[in-house]
Amino acid sequence: MQRYIAEVFGTFALVFVGTAAIASNDLMGGELTTVGVALAFGLVVMAMIYAVGDISGAHLNPAVTVGFWAAGRLHKSDLSPYILSQCLGAVIASGMVWVIFPSGTDVGTTAPAGGLLQSFALEVVLTAILMFVILGVSSGSKEKGLMAGIAVGGTVALASLCGGSISGASINPARSLGPAIVTGTLNDLWLYMIAPSLGAVLAVAAYKLVKR
DSSP states (O other), rough: HHHHHHHHHHHHHHHHHHHHHHHHHHHSSSSHHHHHHHHHHHHHHHHHHHHHTTTTOOOSSSSHHHHHHHHHSOHHHHHHHHHHHHHHHHHHHHHHHHHOOOOOOOTTTOSSSSSSSHHHHHHHHHHHHHHHHHHHHEEETEEOOOHHHHHHHHHHHHHHHHHHEEEETOOOOHHHHHHHHHHHTTTTHHHHHHHHHHHHHEEEEEHHHHHO
């Protein structure tokens, strides 16, 4: 049970800090900048890996959990509880952001800025890169160790810089699910559920080719 609670809190922190940064940036007319938002996502991921990595592995992301399962590092019985815990944390976080920023923001809802195929491809590739890095710095199904937080947090920040203006660089189904449920914006949610999960599974296949 401790692992699932850790995933609730860790995902809550990720979604709250990241989307609150987006909301603040919107309300301040872009003063925080895209770089600032990317750093917010990367730093909170790094912090949560150090905080709960030795408890739950700090997946904080259903796609990462699916990736660990596909890699044979996570038992099937843990798959649903982990994902449900992450989604719960994300929804609570989005609700709090909506309460704190009641007007002038969409609480960080992700939506394609261009074509659906373009955003889908970005989410697949960026999540694959993230999962590939995670597999390299994790032990079993746990992201832990001195460099894990820096490597994974840095990759999240880079993904946000690369795809944030096009797809929103969600690379995390829970991160998109929370704002979508709170705002009722469900039109493109399928993209952010399927693409990151697909990217994570592809990363597992690639990692097995590189390091058996």
